[in-house]
Amino acid sequence: MAERKQLFLNLFEMATASHITHGLWPLPGNNRERFADIDYWTELAQILEHGGFDGIFLADVIGAYDVFRGGPETALREGLQSPNIDPLLVIPAMAAVTERLGFGVTFSTTYEPPFAFARRMSTLDHLTKGRVGWNVVTSYLPNAAHNFGLDGEVPHDLRYQYADEYLDVLYKLWEGSWDDDAVVADRANKIFTDPSKVRYINHVGERHRVSGPHIVHPSRQRTPVLFQATGSPAGIEFAGRHAEVVFTGGRTTEEFRRNADGMRDAAVRHGREREDVKFIAMAGIIVGRTEEEAADKWKLYRENSSLDGILAHSSLPVDLTAFPRDITVAEALRRADVSPSKVPFLPLERTVGQALDFVGGSRDDRFLVVGTAKTVADEIEKWLDEDGLDGINLRQYHSFDTARDFAELVVPELRKRGRLPDESERSDTLRERLFGAGNSRLPDRHIGARYRGGANLDNPVEPLRFDTANAASF
Template sequence: MAEPKQLFLNLFEMACVSHITHGLWPLPENNRHRFAELSYWTELAQILEHGGFDGIFLADVIGAYDVFRGGPETALREGLQSPNLDPLLLIPAMAAVTERLHFGVTFSTTYEPPFAFARRMSTLDHLTKGRVGWNVVTSYLPNAAHNFGLAGEVPHDLRYEYADEYLDVLYKLWEGSWDDGAVIDDRENAIFTDPAKVRYINHVGERHRVSGPHIVHPSPQRTPVIFQATGSPAGIEFAGRHAEVVFTGGRTSEEFRKAADGMRSAAARHGREADDVKFIAMAGVIVGRTDEEAADKHRLYQQHTSLDGILAHHSLPVDLTAFPRDITVREALLRAEVLPSAVPFLPLDKTVGQALDFIGGSRDDRFLAVGTPKTVADAIEKWLDEDGLDGINLRQYHSFDTARDFAELVVPELRKRGRLPEAGGAPTTLRQRLFGAGDRLPERHTAARYRGGANLDNPVESLRLSAGNVASF
């Protein structure tokens, strides 16, 4: 009999007050206001490690939500992902108080140069002993483009073209610039690094010119685990080339399976295997010792959910709350002089009231479980076995009650069913935990073509400093 499929369990986080559960931060004993305290993150990390979580997945944005109502005021009042700290800086603190907790962190390929980011990620991979992954995003907020000197957003598919070159540079640095064994730490001869095993990459592309060599020696994973959140055709093709874990979803089981099958097919087109890509979805789990206790928590969260926060998060270019609830969305858009193409997700022939109710309840989607530990575990097993999920990013309604409830009530039930590892396992790299096939990317991944210095643009065999390029002091 086959072993039951195990769940990869992340807590979904962001270094802000209101991440994805808008309006809930003022609830009694919620710690969201402490997001800028280091102790918040170290306490949370220890709850997760001791509670049986595999990791913490850190979201990020690099702009304000300033489309709704024509400015950032609503988002600022709501604490909607602003203020927002840099998530990369939180990881060392959490790694220092844990041994097995893994970290997924979000960073955009569109605006900042790749060389400095390669250094930061290699540093994190060293400091965490290989427990880190990178969630590749291309950034979509108009304000993000303005913050980096652009007049407007880079078109969606062009952002993915930029991202392809960005990752190509990173792979050259992470996989091709240094050989294993370059660091020899020879005290007797006072040689730390063998220069013959380090090389320039000399990348010259459409957007980037990077000489190298990489400034950090090979880390446990070299390339961090590549996460990606997508569902678009360009994103799916990108995932087929690069992604190891895809953060996706769907309103139905059929939608999710269709998206996953599309990404597996894309992976096959790029010489990879279907199982080289795993899938996680955001999931809401509200658990109680009784059904009544869980239902009470669910009602509390629904009652305090902020519709304004959700509308601002959607960057809705029309304020539907300003119109009568009984007119159609089409009529409201006509009055607001907003084209339907600007809001393709809105049901034009529904009333404004129906649309607002739908948007307000959109988080109660396919991957939601409310009830006792047994009820919740049954749902999670269905997600794993019938939908084909490999893991979840657990939505936080309350910090730290959501994580504590799951750890205390759901984890023991999942362990009893063989769906989570037993407590106290040996630490592993993130890639080993996910795939069980070692710390490094498999040879069939596109990044591997640069190993040993192969396929670099104008490769230089070793570092040879001549008198002409040594700085004078």
């Protein structure tokens, strides 16, 4: 029998009260208000590690959601991604109480220079013994730009151009600046590092000038596993060059497959193999001991979901809740003097009521399942075999019930079906878990590998270029 494809299983988290399931933090027993308590993270990490998860994935933003209703009030009231503590800093606490759990962490390429970030990620890769991944984002909040000295957001495609140079600097530092055997720690000769094995990178680009050498010696993975979420043409091209794991979606199997194929084509354009890119999706899974118990939980979550939270999160530039439900969206936009081009995702000819119901209920997407462990496992098997998905970021409705329920009920069922490894089989670096034993480092054909051993440091890579004049600015 052909080997069964296994699920790459992450919990989706954010160091905040309300990440993506708005309105649920006050539910009985939900302990999201503890997100700034170090014990929250160590307890959660242990639940995940012992419960069979591969990793925890931490989202991040660096600004307030202040577009909806023209200010941050709604977001603040909702606990919507503010307050939000630094996700990089909770990782060592979790690493200290686990041995195998992986950590995916979000950081933006747009605002902070690369040298300090290279250092922080190398530090985390050392402290976690090679269990760290980076979710590369370019940041979408206007307030983030205002926090870092800019008048407004950098246009969308230009952000990807900036990100491309950012990663080039990082690869030079992570892959090219130090040889693996540079640190000798030779007591007899009193030599800590062999200086002939460490080099400057002398990067001079359009946006960054970084001389190096890297200030941290090589870690297990050197470059952390590179994650990215995208659907735009510029983002897909960027993913084709850089990303190892992409979040993608689709409302149907065909759409998902088409999206994934587009990204694989992009990878091939950048000299990589189709299987060098894995795909994960955000999944809503509500499991119960009976179908009824699961349905009740789902009902509870839906009934408590906050429309205000969802609207503030989507940075809707018009407050549709202030209009009668029976007028069309087009009419509401006209009255609010907001151009339809600012809200391309809204159905203009529908009524305001229909649009609000659509936005409020849009979680009922392809990767959602409510039921017993058997129902859930059947569905996950379809995602793996029919859609071609490699893994999921499990959406949390309740902390820690979502993770515990999945660990107690679904993990044993998936293990029984050969869809998750037994605890004893687990590999130790994050990249090995994704790409197999012995693959702790970037593959040779990845663009970051061109700097290995100091090669190509004076041979610049062709930068990614987009038609930034035509790029949308959101």
